[in-house]
Amino acid sequence: MTYRAPIKDMLFGMKELASLASLQSIPAFADFDLDTAQAVLEECAKLNENVIAPLNVAGDRNPSSWKDGVVTTTPGFKDAFRQFAEGGWQGLQHPADFGGQGLPKTIGAACVEMLNSANLSFALCPLLTDGAIEALLTAGTPEQQQTYLPKMIDGTWTGTMNLTEPQAGSDLALVRTRAEPLPDGSYKIFGTKIFITYGEHDMAENIVHLVLARVVGAPEGVKGISLFLVPKFMVNADGSLGARNDAHCVSIEHKMGIKASPTAVLQFGDHGGAIGYLIGQENRGLEYMFIMMNAARYAVGVQGIAVAERAYQKAASYARDRVQSRPVDGSLPGSAAIIHHPDVRRMLMTMRALTEGCRAMALVAASAYDAAHQHPDAEVRKQNQAFYEFLVPLVKGYSTEMSLEVTDLGVQVHGGMGFIEETGAAQYYRDAKILTIYEGTTAIQANDLVGRKTARDGGQTAKAIAAQIAATEAELAKRDSAASKAMLKRLSAARLALIDVIEFVAGQSKANPNAVFAGSVPYLMLAGNVVAGWQMARALIVAEDQLAAGVDAPFMAAKIATARFYAEHILARAGGLRDSIVEGADSVTAMSLDAF
Amino acid sequence: MTYRAPIKDMLFGMKELASLASLQSIPAFADFDLDTAQAVLEECAKLNENVIAPLNVAGDRNPSSWKDGVVTTTPGFKDAFRQFAEGGWQGLQHPADFGGQGLPKTIGAACVEMLNSANLSFALCPLLTDGAIEALLTAGTPEQQQTYLPKMIDGTWTGTMNLTEPQAGSDLALVRTRAEPLPDGSYKIFGTKIFITYGEHDMAENIVHLVLARVVGAPEGVKGISLFLVPKFMVNADGSLGARNDAHCVSIEHKMGIKASPTAVLQFGDHGGAIGYLIGQENRGLEYMFIMMNAARYAVGVQGIAVAERAYQKAASYARDRVQSRPVDGSLPGSAAIIHHPDVRRMLMTMRALTEGCRAMALVAASAYDAAHQHPDAEVRKQNQAFYEFLVPLVKGYSTEMSLEVTDLGVQVHGGMGFIEETGAAQYYRDAKILTIYEGTTAIQANDLVGRKTARDGGQTAKAIAAQIAATEAELAKRDSAASKAMLKRLSAARLALIDVIEFVAGQSKANPNAVFAGSVPYLMLAGNVVAGWQMARALIVAEDQLAAGVDAPFMAAKIATARFYAEHILARAGGLRDSIVEGADSVTAMSLDAF
Structure with missing residues (x-):
């Protein structure tokens, strides 16, 4: 099998971080408990692992082709799409009124991840259809909705x-x-x-x-x-x-x-x-377009997580099998599987930590979306909407940028074999590069983060999130483990760096827009890093408690190790980003245009 | 023209940073003054710009092919190689005894960069031949040398x-x-x-x-x-x-x-x-192989600089032409060339700063190589050899890793067009990825840096370099400009971070090899960053003085701006790397192997 859906981590994220249980208190989602989620994910995994993932390489070698206005997709795609449609997967998150299943995005997002891990190219067709459905649901006439939605939702x-x-x-x-x-x-x-x-x-x-x-x-x-x-x-x-x-x-x-x-x-x-x-x-039109676009932006962020997960699985598998060189600590007498080498571990842990951090962030964002749309209390809806909207550029921008780092490391773990197309690692590296571009480049996401999401409310939403992070730090401060202490140190430093940047952005965006936009992408990278790291901190706390309670020790121990790695190696990047943004803006635009 | 050789920056580096004038005091290089260097570079540029660069895209679309044991190269390659050979370019750095021209590496390296900017695939043939020549020069019998070297040096x-x-x-x-x-x-x-x-x-x-x-x-x-x-x-x-x-x-x-x-x-x-x-x-054999390999490693580092330069030129050109969106500061009433947008400037400046920094580092390394091989004073040779050997893994590892960042940004500047193969930006992204792998992966370079170059002498060479950096800081401290102050602040912090890491590596490599090797690649990235940044600091000082003296104001002003950008945006990464290496080693290898 070339892909195995990370169901356990998805369920952990839904239950412990995205509060699936509290979503259930929303009438629209009363039926969706963790067991339902698990059943959906397992069914989804079957289709993606067995039918759609095996077509990924075929699609790269035998792409869609054009002749006389007709496009023929990769052999196997048409049949697979029929199975996808007949399984009801296109309608997963859409209203039952038009034939959908009305699942919360919190569950749907995990299914979207699986589909994209299985086959990024294939998944784009449903992804774009989802966007069009959203636009019609929002702005279409009843007649338009009746004419088009049922057939789009059932995949016809x-x-x-x-x-x-x-x-x-x-x-x-x-x-x-x-x-x-x-x-x-x-x-x-x-x-x-x-x-x-x-x-x-x-x-x-x-x-x-x-x-x-x-x-x-x-x-x-x-x-x-x-x-x-x-x-x-x-x-x-x-x-x-x-x-x-x-x-x-x-x-x-x-x-x-x-x-x-x-x-x-x-x-x-x-x-x-x-x-x-x-x-x-x-x-x-632009307003309605943004409805499609926002749905698509979130989904493209999930694509980043998805391709990162697939690249990670492939690299980890290769690292377990490939034997090369003795361990530096002399722990084995001869050549060992390269997973024994510290730098290979560093690469795999980086891939894993980034992927899990972004997945957790995306699930938490999805849960906010669900509450923002379906919670009975208007104030709760409003707060969740603000939180979700702040997170969309981070899910899109940060998760896709991280996917470039992860797919690069995926090739690197393979050494020379990674550069040979037959191995497959190179495809992820090539595929991922579109993710930071389409549905709005990283810079466009960063403009959104700076303008609509930070400057417009004077940084209030951003600071409210920083305050929530501080509350997680307070939880960490009560704990004694080395992992908690390490996380507290890095999360706290990163949050303070983020606050500096929020104040810079909110304070300077009118007076000095060039300076603020010079740091817009670094701000996005910092905010994404910190918000994903915050989720890893929350995960660490839960995992330590569950480990102590004897629940699934191998999974919880791995989560703790991954969270600590995130703190010490990913959150550690925060200070440099802060310095560049707050103190380095002038040098971005100082050079004369003629000199380029 | 798709590529224009950066002759001015190369000559600046040779003259002001790599001390070409002092190389002239070495008898073997008495003939090679700056005018000679300029003449060689201009001739080299003609061949590469006009003959070899235009074949780069052709090579990607119509690669070498194999049939029945015979390999046919891209149409045009054979003729171009004849012109390359007949121009004497294969023998540029090789001894006159066998038909070469005996140029110092300080000049030769710039020619190698041009060839690789023009066409990475084409350049590999001479690159490998150079390595084989080196090995035969060192270990071949006189008869072997006489039989093979003249025909290899003349490109037959x-x-x-x-x-x-x-x-x-x-x-x-x-x-x-x-x-x-x-x-x-x-x-x-x-x-x-x-x-x-x-x-x-x-x-x-x-x-x-x-x-x-x-x-x-x-x-x-x-x-x-x-x-x-x-x-x-x-x-x-x-x-x-x-x-x-x-x-x-x-x-x-x-x-x-x-x-x-x-x-x-x-x-x-x-x-x-x-x-x-x-x-x-x-x-x-391994000893001789390392002779080939070390020549090749340096050259692969130059390949990184070369592909980065080409990607930069293409992106800058696109950014000047592509009109899209209004400037954020309202300075233009309508849509502007995207080079007006701060984030595009940030990307281009990052590309430029990394490329110039690595070029300066490579030229300084080449000059040490020349002195190490040809200086009449044994002590000077020894010091230069140690310096050169320390720099080789940085030139190879850091310059190639930075080329991944630069070629990624090159695609990103192009937006959606960057992902379309016809544009050409994607080729650099795909080509560059081999550079961090062949002739020793980045991890292998980092092992060399940790083991042979740092731990073996207890960090003495590394600390001697740090002391030289401190001397440059003392020069900066005497200056009043904002750029000098910004550089001093970041260079000083980065050097202190580097010293922490050197002490960690030298101190722990025996007792705790896993911890040291867990940080080996981050150490390489830190050391490369700081050494290249140090060269940018030296360049800044020279450029400020020359600007004040009225010498080539546009070039000097651009160099100052680029150096300051390097300080504030690239050197600023140093602290995070230090923290990860010195305080984050345990989390690299903490996770159980079963959990991957």
Whole structure:
């Protein structure tokens, strides 16, 4: 087996860190206890381990291909997608009203991780469909919802997000695709969209494109952008498919990684105009787009965790098997499995600590999302919403940046074999690199963290989180173990570093925006590091107590060791980031532009 | 033009940091003044910019291919190699006695950088030949030298290093290739060697394989390894080529990067035995191998600098052209070139600072090598040798690890376009990953740094370097500029962190080897960071003085800005590394092996 789902760690995170039990007190989630979660995860693991993971290498070697406008996916993908759809996995987190299962995100996120560990390229199709479903749930008319959602939720049709154009990447103000109103209330869409994930493929009967475009005469900039639904095939009144719409895939990209996932260039309207339907109100497209985008950003963060987990498993397995050199402490007389060498352990522990830390952060964020959406108390909803929104750029930005470090180490553990494509470690390294780019680069996440999430409320949400971290430190301070002491020392120093940076960001963002944005990505890396480290601290406390109580000693001991490693090797990076941000801003922009 | 050689920065480094003028006082180098260096660099730049750089993308798209034992290199490579050979570039640093030009390494290293910036895959052929030449110069008989060196130095023949076997990578004790003595003093060689760079190709008339093997009956382990010369074609007494030797390429690897460079599996002796000639004495093969290896390690470090430079140039060029979003400070009314955005500047400055710092470190190391080999005073030679040997693992390990960070940022600056292969940024990311692996992984470099370079002399060499850094700090302390003050603060803190680590390594390596080796790679990263940062501090001082004197203001101002950025953003990482190494060793190896 090439992938084994880390169910135990997921359940630990749900139960002990993301408080699945307290979610149950929310009426919408009353049915979802830990046993249910475990049953879902085990079923999910079966499909991903046995059906979808084995297709990962095949997808890299035999990517999706384009011919005359038709995209053929990797052999096996279509069948696997049928199994995925028939198992109900597309609808896992979506409302029962439209055929979904209404699971909390806290459980759904773990399933998303498994799917992405199994096959990042494959998982992108459901990921984008999820985003389109969210947008329709929020802003679609009842008729649109009834026409499209059941078929998207049951996997008969899939969805896409059409944002980017050649001149409009991060800067959506530059979108030029235009929409011309027709007498019947629909629109004709004209324009070119690029980087459209699963913009064309053969895995579903229809593709529901959600497209940003400007209604003729709309204001310039982001305030004149509307969202349209443009189906690949028109849908008749009875739900059957009609004529082919004028939305065509003219090519797909040749990419460094996630090769099985077709990245389409779509032409809308080259043959008279693609028929599109307005979603929600005119000129509010960006708002609805952010609904898709936020769901997708969180999911891309989970992709980082997922590919890191897979890279870790592969590297650990190789390190156990590969025999090379004697241990430096002379503990074995001859050559040993390389897992005995301290530097290999350092690499594996780094991979493991980063992955577990980010997983814990993502689960805690998911639990906040669930409470923010379904808790009966408005104040609780509001607090959880603020917490979740603060965490989204960290889950997206930090987890994906860490996945680059982890997949690099994964290759490194393999030595020369890691560079040979047949080994498989290189694929993770190539695949992961898209994660810090799409659905908003790390810098875009950092802008969000600085602007909307920190400066806008004067750092209040950020400081409230720092106060929660301080409360965890108070718990640690009551404990005597070496691991607790080490964690307390590093977490406390890291939190103080974070507070310095929060004050710098909140205080300077108006007066000196260049200085603040010069440190925006380091701030994101610091905040992600500390929030994930905080979860590892909480995990450490639980694990020590459970170990003392005799519960699952091997798992708890490993959790303690991993948490301590996180403290001493990952949280230890915090001070340098603080210094660079708070004291080093000027040197970022000091050099003359001519000198580059 | 896709690459422009950074001649000005190279000359600045040679003159101001690597003291080219004082090298001239060494008789062997009396002819090599700055004007000569400049002339050589300009000529070298022409060939690399115009002939070799344009083949880099071609090599990636149309790699070397294997059919029936024959390897065909990328179209254009053979012609380019002729031009390279005819220009005398293979012999640049080799003795005039055998047709070389006898240039100091201080100049040669810059030429090696250019070649590798132009085309990492192409450059590997001369790089390996250089190593083989070094080994023959050191341990070959006069007859062997006369037979092989002139043709290798003029590029008629090329050389290889045959170390690795499937079971013997970092651990050469496991080498199994065997050598059976023949009555005429030659040997028959039998075995399989893997990962042999340019082990077979069509760019030269003959290939001189240097092969590690065990003479039948030799001791086990590394003490029973000898070095053999195994030509692809036998060489007749008159120097003409004779029969094909029994050394055959049975396949080449399918790699993530450097695809144009054929990585061969070589079978020796499948058809009766490959004829080989002992180099030097029996069972001293490892010693000679280290001569090749050390030359190659330094050169691989330069490869890191080279690919980083190329990635930087590409990213800077894209950032100047790509228009996207308004500046955060409102300084422009509409969308601006992304180089105006602080985070893009941060990425470009990081790339630039790391590249310039490592280049300066490499040039200073090269100058020590030159003095160590050619200075008339034995004591000066000895001191320079110790300094050079300490720097080799830093040049190799730190420069290549930094190249991963730089090529990652290079992709990131390009956003989504960076992930599309046609853009070219992804190739650097894929190519660079081999650099931290071959010729000894970063961990192997770190073992060398810990064991032979630090623990063996109780940290004396390391501390002597720290004392030199302190002397530079004393110079900084006399200055008033903000840049000097910022540099002093960070360099001083980083040096103190380094001293803590040196004491930890020197003090604990016997008593607690696991703890020391748990921090070996972080120690290497810290030492490389500080030594490169020290060179940036020296550069800052020179640049401030020259700026004040009105010399080349744009260049000097950029150097000051880059040095300050290095201090505030790269040296700032030192404290975290120190804490992890000195206080975090236990958590590296604490987790039970079963738990991975």
